[in-house]
Amino acid sequence: MNETRDRILDVALDVLGENPDAGMGDIATAAAVVRRTVYGHFPSRLDLIRTLTERAVAEMTAVLTDVNATGAEADAAWVEFIARVWPVAHRYRVLLALRRGEYGEAIHGLLGPVDALLADLVERGQDGDAFAKHLPAGVLSQVAYGVVFAIADNDLPNGARAATITSLLMLGVPETRATALVDERH
Structure with a gap:
């Protein structure tokens, strides 16, 4: 069954x-x-979408919790998170499209734990001057993470690299630092 x-x-x-x-x-x-x-x-279709979202949240939360536990600098932790969550984000990229539609409220509500963990990581980066402070951590984390899903949705070659660098740029990390962090990871 x-x-x-x-x-x-x-x-x-x-x-x-x-x-x-x-x-x-x-x-x-x-x-x-x-x-x-x-x-x-x-x-119902909503039950199916909720279950898919719950699976995605469980996978992303596990990765983010593990990455946060490493104690790495916030920008390096972000790189590690994106590298490890890329297959999950790519697999569940349809949730971004569904989040904009009639299921948006249900999906948004279920993503709460991921949103909170991302905001904590960004706030840690802001406190350590690794990330920009022009937006609150919760908003900035959503902007940066939204880029990851947008790139995953477009299925670009070297998408993980593009998503990681672009999201770091969105977080206010200088391009040379962003590129170096990604190159160090690979």
Whole structure:
């Protein structure tokens, strides 16, 4: 039962990644199950989206908590976080599109733990003069992290590198420092 549920979720990510407006029938067809099976696991499309978001939040929170525990400088910790979360961000990039639509409030509410951890990291960077102070930490972290999802959504070659450098620039890290941090990581 869990295997079918997990397969439906994995297929849903692919289907919704191709078409964020895809319906439950499209997901059922792609998963090679009947619609009733999908609805048996997820009574509504919103339940499916919530579950996908919960999976993404759990994965991102685990990575961010682990990175924060290293005690590295905030800008280096950001680089490590983006490097480790890139596959997660790329896999769940459809949530950005869905966050702008009818499911925005539900997705935004579930992302609270990630948002809080990111804001803490940015605030630490602001306190240590690694990040700019022109915006509050919570807003600045969302701007920088939004860039990561935007680049993931465009599937650029060397996307992880581009996302990391661009997000560091958004945080106010000088370009030479941003590039050096990324090059040190690789």
